[in-house]
Amino acid sequence: MSETVRGEAASLQRGLAILELLAERPDGATLSELTDALQFPGASALRITRTLVRLGYLSRDERSRRFFLTNRFLLLGQPRGREHALTECALPAMRTIRQATGETTHLCCLIDDEMVIIEQLLAAHPFKYSADIGARCPCYSCAPGKAIAAFLPDDEQESLLGRIRFKPFTDTTITTRRAFRQELAGVRACGFAVDRAEGMDGIHCVAAPLLDRHGAAVAAITIAGPSSRVRDDEFEVIGEIVREGARRASEEFNGQ
Template identity: 40%
Template sequence: MDRQYLERDPLSKRFRLSTTFLTLGLPQVGDVSLVEEALPVMRDLRDETRETVQLGLRVRDEGVIIEQVSGLHPLRIAVDIGLRFPLHNNAPGKMLLAWLNASELKETLERIPLTQDTPRTITDPKALQQECDQVRQRGYATDYAEADEGIHCISAPILGQEQQLIAVLWVSAPSKRLPKGMFASVGKQVRQSAEEISRRLIQ
């Protein structure tokens, strides 16, 4: 378990962002707690989809999961809070890439390892750049079993007042319960939930 960016709250016993994490130059949202504002919306999205809902941020060349609301099915996706993930082979990672400017995106794709984790993982930098363009236009990103066989996920951006990317919200599910034919409808749900969190943060 990777707890580098987390510390345990002595009262609630829950993990929160550590001082180390908060000094990494992440987008600021004033005095509003991202997790506190996101959790009610995450629970609503979980209830709507019955699937696991997760929240994450970019730290340097990786993503970090900072909150999770477990799905309602006996068989569900569950990971450790604080888990770090690559940027190229999953929906939240691709969303984090999509909000970089063109030069940052190019430099990042040249720097990070583009590992082939499943037959559907995109490893060509130009193809990933095109994917990121589509993600920005569509408003959500998808992972068609690109990181793990049998797991799909859909993500959407949480934005600040100046439309800067603050965090990413996503739903993860077994591919049989989240087939490709549902991507558009679930993508709309995730996008609407992310927009609601954005409103809560800037109001």
């Protein structure tokens, strides 16, 4: 192996190490913190971080001098339809859903056993629920997680259920595999899922799956808002709105 190839391989390894470290640090890290944690030469770390910033994989806050991961990795990893990326296919339906409900609308994907927000349209109300793009939560404690899990192929669903380690976040969180199976059967039957303040007190969600050509879930569209506005007695009406929007997004994703 030539010196040039070895040098390129070392730089690649160091770049990946920086990305992996920052993935575990939502508050970011300064250059000195990166070099201390990874034991890299300062000049090498500076060159690599500058390159990653230029390519759009990192951002740097000019005031704190801290580096952060950008959302570029979410865009790389999201499913693609026949012609467009997932977000492009879902955004028109998301806008319609937000207009109809007035609430914050999210597009979410499943990564391992967690839901990840990859797109967000904020509510029209002065008081609104919001979350950072890239925010994660356990799939069993949120409506989009249930919506996707209910429409996974049987083997993938079983694998997912085997990985989940249930714990309560609120008084209404599902905490057993049996209860989650029953919940998924109900979601499968009606076509949408609800979150009755199971992940966060006072916040309700309603979600429906975005399906591929084989009927398997690749994502979910969800609305989220305070329980005073997203009320239990309106779940059916909101569920139909979200389900119809997800159906249109599915058609766009599948090129129909």
